Amino acid sequence: MRVTHKTGSMVAGVAVAALxxxxxxxxxxxxxxxxxGGGAGEQVEVFTWWAAGSEKAGLDAxxxxxxxxxxxxxxxxxxxxGGAGSxxxxxxxxxxxxxxxxxxxxxxxxxxxxxxxxxxxLQDVSPLYDEFNLREAFxxxxxxxxxxxxxxxxxxxxxxxxxxxxxNSGVLEENGIDPNATYASLDDWFADLDALQEAGVTxxxxxxxxxxxxxxxxxxxxxLGADAYNGLWDGSTxxxxxxxxxxxxxxxxxxxxxxxxRDGLDWPEATQMVIDGNAxxxxxxxxxxxxxxxxxxxxxxxxxxxPVPGTDGVFDFLADSFTLPVGAPDEEGARAWLETxxxxxGQTAFNxxxxxxxxxxxxxPADFSAYQQTAMExxxxxxxxxxxxxxxxxxxxxxxxxxDATSRFTSGAADLSTFQxxxxxxxxxx
Amino acid sequence: MTHTLKRVGPPLLxxxxxLILVGVFVYGLIAVNFGTSTTDIHTAAQTTGQEPSNTVWxxxxxxxxxxxxxxxxxxxxxxxxxxxxxxxxxxxxxxAWLLERPIRGEGIFRSIYLFPMAVSFVASxxxxxxxxxxxxxxxxxxxxxxxxxxxxxxxxxxxxxxxxYGITAIAIPAxxxxxxxxxxxxxxxxxxxxxxxxxAARMDGATTWQLYRHVLFPQLSPVALSALIIxxxxxxxxxDLIMSISKPANYQTKVPxxxxxxxxxxxxxxxxxxxxxxLLVLVAVVVVPYLVRTNRRER
Numbered sequence: 086m087r088v089t090h091k092t093g094s095m096v097a098g099v100a101v102a103a104l105x106x107x108x109x110x111x112x113x114x115x116x117x118x119x120x121x122g123g124g125a126g127e128q129v130e131v132f133t134w135w136a137a138g139s140e141k142a143g144l145d146a147x148x149x150x151x152x153x154x155x156x157x158x159x160x161x162x163x164x165x166x167g168g169a170g171s172x173x174x175x176x177x178x179x180x181x182x183x184x185x186x187x188x189x190x191x192x193x194x195x196x197x198x199x200x201x202x203x204x205x206x207l208q209d210v211s212p213l214y215d216e217f218n219l220r221e222a223f224x225x226x227x228x229x230x231x232x233x234x235x236x237x238x239x240x241x242x243x244x245x246x247x248x249x250x251x252x253n254s255g256v257l258e259e260n261g262i263d264p265n266a267t268y269a270s271l272d273d274w275f276a277d278l279d280a281l282q283e284a285g286v287t288x289x290x291x292x293x294x295x296x297x298x299x300x301x302x303x304x305x306x307x308x309l310g311a312d313a314y315n316g317l318w319d320g321s322t323x324x325x326x327x328x329x330x331x332x333x334x335x336x337x338x339x340x341x342x343x344x345x346x347r348d349g350l351d352w353p354e355a356t357q358m359v360i361d362g363n364a365x366x367x368x369x370x371x372x373x374x375x376x377x378x379x380x381x382x383x384x385x386x387x388x389x390x391x392p393v394p395g396t397d398g399v400f401d402f403l404a405d406s407f408t409l410p411v412g413a414p415d416e417e418g419a420r421a422w423l424e425t426x427x428x429x430x431g432q433t434a435f436n437x438x439x440x441x442x443x444x445x446x447x448x449x450p451a452d453f454s455a456y457q458q459t460a461m462e463x464x465x466x467x468x469x470x471x472x473x474x475x476x477x478x479x480x481x482x483x484x485x486x487x488x489d490a491t492s493r494f495t496s497g498a499a500d501l502s503t504f505q506x507x508x509x510x511x512x513x514x515x
Numbered sequence: 516m517t518h519t520l521k522r523v524g525p526p527l528l529x530x531x532x533x534l535i536l537v538g539v540f541v542y543g544l545i546a547v548n549f550g551t552s553t554t555d556i557h558t559a560a561q562t563t564g565q566e567p568s569n570t571v572w573x574x575x576x577x578x579x580x581x582x583x584x585x586x587x588x589x590x591x592x593x594x595x596x597x598x599x600x601x602x603x604x605x606x607x608x609x610x611a612w613l614l615e616r617p618i619r620g621e622g623i624f625r626s627i628y629l630f631p632m633a634v635s636f637v638a639s640x641x642x643x644x645x646x647x648x649x650x651x652x653x654x655x656x657x658x659x660x661x662x663x664x665x666x667x668x669x670x671x672x673x674x675x676x677x678x679x680y681g682i683t684a685i686a687i688p689a690x691x692x693x694x695x696x697x698x699x700x701x702x703x704x705x706x707x708x709x710x711x712x713x714x715a716a717r718m719d720g721a722t723t724w725q726l727y728r729h730v731l732f733p734q735l736s737p738v739a740l741s742a743l744i745i746x747x748x749x750x751x752x753x754x755d756l757i758m759s760i761s762k763p764a765n766y767q768t769k770v771p772x773x774x775x776x777x778x779x780x781x782x783x784x785x786x787x788x789x790x791x792x793x794l795l796v797l798v799a800v801v802v803v804p805y806l807v808r809t810n811r812r813e814r
Binding site for chain 2 (some may be wrong): 171174175178182200201203204205206285287293294295344345346348349351363481482485486488489491492493496497498
């Protein structure tokens, strides 16, 4: 009996010791990995959600330029796949919370960064704008949208346009609609959508809640115009006003033309409906062009891409950008990465591969595809407004509240006036 | 004194690691969660201490419970749990009853019924998202298309897109996945009833119905209760299946766990924590009476 007792306590002791040791070695390994910066062993961990497809190709192209410009710094890919960036954002939130930031991370430029700014988790990078001569390289509208209380917290790598109307030329022709027609107003467009609906075609394809918010923002933009649309986000346009009511009525009408299985789809499936000829129109950002081109569709003959009716002359922008977190393990590496991201060379390489356009206005259009050239032209001359659905216009919590309200309305649980007051409350809350 | 230490010491030392781990990572974190839920930390800046936060006690709970959208989530959860529970218990019992009598190929049927449980909710959710596509008539796919092909057009419906009862459509895959498990529980229950009892009942002239009603069912009630608890608490925590069939923003399929996720991603930690506590209480309401009962019986 004595022996077993002794053995018992020994086993327990060893178990405790092993556990403690395990815990210690785990933590020392972690800190070893993070603090290895300085000297020749510099490295930069770049946190993105660019893990597949054209986004991955873009990142690879950017890394090539980075390795040319900064051969002494090792690039560490911190890409997290899944959920169109939501998996990466979840992880980023926890890492910043735990004071374990990556050296630099991808985020949509604009108000999506506000939570991190207010939490003092980001550094002001305006000195880098002077160092790299970026103030002239980006359009003035964009600079205004990036500036928060006189400071700038990220450097944009690429720009997408949200207010694009995609159409299947074949489907339109079959139904007696000129595919090259452009619509001056939403009402003109709705007339054609009525005709398509009577002919038994799905006039407009849309997908789950965020794409409905995307459609909503382009309709608000069409009905209110750029100035009043901007006013929605800074409080100078009244959400409860009659103009907004009229725009929401148009949104309701637009939703009446859409496919009923929308809530189960994501944007590629809604765009695919247009490519396959199962729907005539789709409103989606210009990343959709990759889906058309991959399937051998020609711009102008097989499909068309125009500004959403009523938004011609306005560029509804969203941008990916990179930041400098407070407490980045290797700030020098992060600065070097930001220099490459903001350089004309880096932006060209990245955007040719990804399909977006450079945030810089001095890139050479000849390097880019037919659609990208038209987007670059608009970007250079149009009024630039921030996208709602993609984090440029409002902080995350507000966008989530707006998305919830939109889903409540489109699923039939709320009527138009409730929808309007919920939207007003969502924006007023913060 | 030394004697007690010698007697209690070694077992306590042996248990200490797990007691400490459970204490910190389960009960400690529950306490932290509850603490967060009684504050007004609704923004990222308050979490890092850039802006002040205050204790508001139960305000978050009152606001949530008074909110239409959250009531909708709770109602959805209740509906989902009711359908999920009834479905698995009925199907599981039926299958167990069919397999209870020795038949040829029992092993094969048992495996077939049990297999869905081996699939993860996320994987089956993706497939069921296609099956439960809400397109009808010309744009029908999935089950709606199957109904068309078999001449059962009138059965076509918009599945989980119905804003009032849509959540019950998501209970279908859940029932499909867990009925086999309930079957296994009931089958074990049936097998655990000694043959002597049946024989004795027959000798006394009991009919088949009376045999089931007065001999077998009472013996199965502990199994039914276990199944109820296991399925019930799984259902209350449902998240992955709903997320992979629907999307977090879809109002039709909101449940408290989805709300918690959305609040968390909005940096609204106080409300997320409050929903976590509400879920914990809901599960405790189901599980604690069961634990008390089992504990009493074991004594």
